[in-house]
């Protein structure tokens with residue numbers, strides 16, 4: 001296992017997903033000392049811009065490392081998370097959509113045409129869904145608690161145009177865990193990936209779907225995260241030359257987060 005030194009994302013990289021107006025707003029509100037982002041429930045501090053640019057830049061650096069072959073897999077230990085942020089709106093603790101920026105960067109810089117984003121955070125990745133809603137280059141597969149924050153992610157939301165059928169939502173009620181979620185990955189993601197044939201696999205790895213998280217009511221265990229990781233590694237090896245990047249999203253029980261990440265990394269690096 002090696003550690004890559006990330007860079008702060010450039011304006012050009014953030015613009016792959018976000019609008020000029022939104023970036024200007026984020027900069028202005030942080031500079032003005034606001035304590036929350038006006039577009040959504042996201043706490044701010046004077047160092048939030050530095051953290052948000054580092055988070056997005058870390059995923060960009062991981063894409064470079066994995067695509068150029070310096071490592072087959074990477075885990076981005078970043079905060080703030082990103083999957084709730086859309087082009088014009090940060091929300092749900094997310095300022096910039098780190099994984100969406102990474103996907104767009106892989107497409108633009110490295111001509112990766114088909115990317116799988118699998119999201120096992122307990123909350124629906126509404127921002128990622130919105131960014132790739134009619135894109136066609138991304139298969140977005142999301143398991144999440146429903147009804148729950150942010151309210152989106154019904155099975156009927158499937159994308160439009162070139163992306164019709166490439167948004168695959170798997171809403172499950174509170175209390176769901178291994179039997180529902182591993183089954184969805186095995187029975188829905190594996191065939192969807194076989195037909196889409198991703199050239200790169202990205203994971204929105206939120207660990208608030210772990211049992212005991214204060215912001216979620218799923219019951220996944222560390223062993224379940226290890227098995228989900230194995231399943232995505234198999235997809236990556238089968239279709240994407242083993243190229244897989246995992247990006248931290250939620251996870252709010254600090255001890256539980258550490259244990260789940262450890263189980264995940266054990267398989268990624270194994």
Ligand SMILES: [Zn+2]
Nearest residue numbers: 121123208250
């Ligand atoms: Zn979450």
